[in-house]
Amino acid sequence: MKILHALNWIKFAGTENACVQLCNELVKEHEIYLMSDKNILKYIDKNVKLIEINFKKNRYNPIFLHKIAKILDEISPDIIHAHNAKVIEIIYNARFFMKKKIPLIATKHTLEFKKNYKLADLCVAVLDETKKILPPNSIIIENGILYKKPEKIKKLDKFHIISSGRLSAIKQMDVVIKALSLVKFDFVCEIFGQGEKQGELERLISELKLDKKVFLRGFVDNINDHLASCDLQIIASKFEAYGLVAIDGIYYSPLMISTNTGICERILPSELKFSATPENLAHKLDEIHANYDKFVQIFAPIKAKKDEFSVEKMAQKYINAYENLIKDFKK
Structure with a gap:
């Protein structure tokens, strides 16, 4: 054809x-x-x-x-x-x-x-x-x-969080950054993507004194490698028409949490969803960090269905x- x-x-x-x-x-x-x-x-x-x-x-x-x-x-x-x-x-x-x-x-x-x-x-x-x-x-x-077989990147010695997507208001990366200023554990967070909110997010990271914990990495072609090497992926979007980033998570991330939007609304159980306020996300992150293996097991059946996507x-x-x-x- x-x-x-x-x-x-x-x-x-x-x-x-x-x-x-x-x-x-x-x-x-x-x-x-x-x-x-x-x-x-x-x-x-x-x-x-x-x-x-x-x-x-x-x-x-x-x-x-x-x-x-x-x-x-x-x-x-x-x-x-x-x-x-x-x-x-x-x-x-x-x-x-x-x-x-x-x-x-x-x-x-x-x-x-x-x-x-x-x-x-x-x-x-x-x-x-x-x-x-x-x-x-x-x-x-x-x-x-x-599916592209990922290459493992060197494991960090801190709890490693990734969020990826366009740096725009609808993706709510500011909520992720504000939530991370409230958590009770040590971490490193990498945010991948480009967009009009980059300057604003850089200022927010500086204001919250997260310069040594939260990093804007720009766009990369090998997001699969990074996701496969992290501990947790966060999707904080206000809404997604679909959300290919979530399918990336199913294929590569050991654990993913999301707002109730796009494909995540249908495929994720309530334990892996959060409402997009800094306080709610921070609470969810503290809960996950304290009970990490339990949440990985909750996510495992979703990962097992990756071929559907x-x-x-x-x-x-x-x-x-x-x-x-x-x-x-x-x-």
Whole structure:
């Protein structure tokens, strides 16, 4: 099958990661094109054919739309898979300039309502909550990731905590830092990610005199290695549409706790959830530190189900969806 993915690159975060994981898995058996920014090149398999497009241009510009249509006509994919609301509209409008109409499928990776999804021939939600804001012609396909055997990093001599994600208000890294200023045990915490709140978080760490305990490490390509080498992973997000970082935790972390959001709302028992205030999180951390083996055992059955979140399963569900849409399109 010839499949073209279209992604408006913002930065390498959840949506971009999900698209890359899918493309890299599908290219093992299919011809895959990815229409996106050149910045994504280092993340994709060498067999994925990148078409450099700046989707930030005016989506109503007929010259730009004609350019997109010409590219699509030349490739002539069996199906087009869009990963952002803006891209859906661009592809939909470009189809008016094309020689033949190609079916358009779109995945909703966030919980922000966007009316553009009604333009797709089929919508995919990553969770039940996401499906509620999509048109009736929607199905659910949960995200998956590719397992990479981690390399152990030297074990620290203190209780080692990791939190990873975009440094934005919604991820609530400030709650993690404030909670750590209240705990009753010694620790080291590494926060991985980039974002607009970095300066604010650096100041907070300094104000709370945590400079020798909490470290902002930026973005890394080997988060699996770090998670496999820590004692605890914290997800403090206000909400997640899905949360690939949680799947990372299931694959690699010995123990993970989270707010009641995204995939964690469904897969984690109450003992591994907390409400996102510094006091509540600090209490949970003290409890975990005092009874660590007990909490690791609680998390073990969730880790045992990691194959349910494999990229292979996700890719096969998408292939089934593509084939069904193509079949319906020909009727």
